[in-house]
Amino acid sequence: MGGRRLTAEDRRDVEAGLAEDLPYAAIARRLGRSTSTVSREVARNGGPGGYRAEHADRAGAWQRRHRLPRPATPPTADATHGQESAAVHAYVDRFATMVIGTGLPRTAARVLASLVTAPAGARTAAELAQRLRVSPASVSKAVGYLERLDVLTREHEPGRRRARYVIDDDVWLRAWLTSARKNAVWAETAQEGADLFGLSTPAGARLEAMRQFFAGIHRDMTGPPVDAPLDDAMTVLAALLHAARPLTTGELAAALGWPQARAATAVQAAERRPEVCRPLTLQRTPSGAHRVAAQHGRLTPAQRTALTQRPGRCPIGSPDEPGWIIAPGD
Structure with a gap:
């Protein structure tokens, strides 16, 4: 399996x-x-x-x-260190130097370069130690570092305890997604700071600009898959529209078949990121329930009055919680 x-x-x-x-x-x-x-x-x-x-x-x-198609494996066997050409040696050294320049430790960069240029994309710890002329302990430390970055995997040869370290087909996609997640963390941390200081302060405005920058990079890198809490927030908005009445977090969770913590996270995401809910906004009623409304400024007072006076509308909430919404099926 x-x-x-x-x-x-x-x-x-x-x-x-x-x-x-x-x-x-x-x-x-x-x-x-x-x-x-x-x-x-x-x-x-x-x-x-x-x-x-x-x-x-x-x-x-x-x-x-x-995912990019997997290139055909060359029919030749892995050449020994002494049989490789000077051009291959020079390229491996340049590759390792480039990786070191991105911030990887020297031995980890050399291990990565050795695996990427291996015909089979895999070598054992002993082979790496021999090729790189470093100790097995150095190889072990470098491999552990690369495993934490999720850029290689460990495979055991059938019937043997010896492991091979492999650069598989998904390595660069995983590296790309890891980088995208880092941008998302930058954006989330900036959002917390903007909320703390307030957008009216210089620090808050600076942090909001930082959030927008890293959130944009994250969206560009990840493409169609949507951040889970934000996707759940959109589901909550749809649920409130369909229910046509305010619902508490517990009622939302029960209706959607979610754990209550998931519903609470979705509500928080909608409240903290109102731009993703446009042209709707999530509001809390005095009783603590949630409802949806048109975003402030989207409709003029005259438009709101004209819409609420048309037939086919029903009030949501109690008399002390005024609000109107289109009735289901309208």
Whole structure:
């Protein structure tokens, strides 16, 4: 089962396991998969607090559509270190120097360059130590560093305990998504600061400009797959429109079949990022329930009066919570 992709049902089981606060190893046993498969799946799709099965399945389909075709493996066997040409040696050195310039430690960069240029895209620790003329401990440290970056995987040869380190087909897509997640973290942290200082202050305005910049880069890099809390926020807006009445977080969770924490996160996302809800806005009633309304300034007072006076409208909330919304089916 190791090479089979996770199915939509598998991902629902992952989400259910996370909701139960199960460790990755327990979720993996349920699926009959390795713990690393589950941990990578969760890390790629929002982390333990933001993982949503339907979003992960959508993102996986998008990634498969945009994956580059695998190049044909050269028919030649891996040449030994002494048989390689001077041009190959020079290129490997240039590649490693380029990677070092991006911030990777020297040995990790050399290991990465050696694996990328290997005909099979894989070598053992002993082969790496011999080729790079470094100690096995240095190779182990470098490999551990690269594994944390999710740019290589570890495979065990059939019938042997010796592991090979592999650059697989998805490595650059994973590196791209890791970079995109970092931009998302920058944007989220800037959002927290903007909320703290307020947009009317110089610091708050500066942080908001920073949030917009990194959020834009994140959107450009990730493409169609949508951030899970924001996608859930749009679902909450649709639910409130369909219900045509204010609902509490608990009522939303029950109606949508979500854990209450997920509904609360969606509501918070809609409140903190009003621009993604345009032209609607989420409002809290005095009783603490939630309702939707047209964004402030979208309609003139005369337009609002004319719309509420037309037939086919029903009030939402109690008399002390005025508001109007289109009735279902109108």
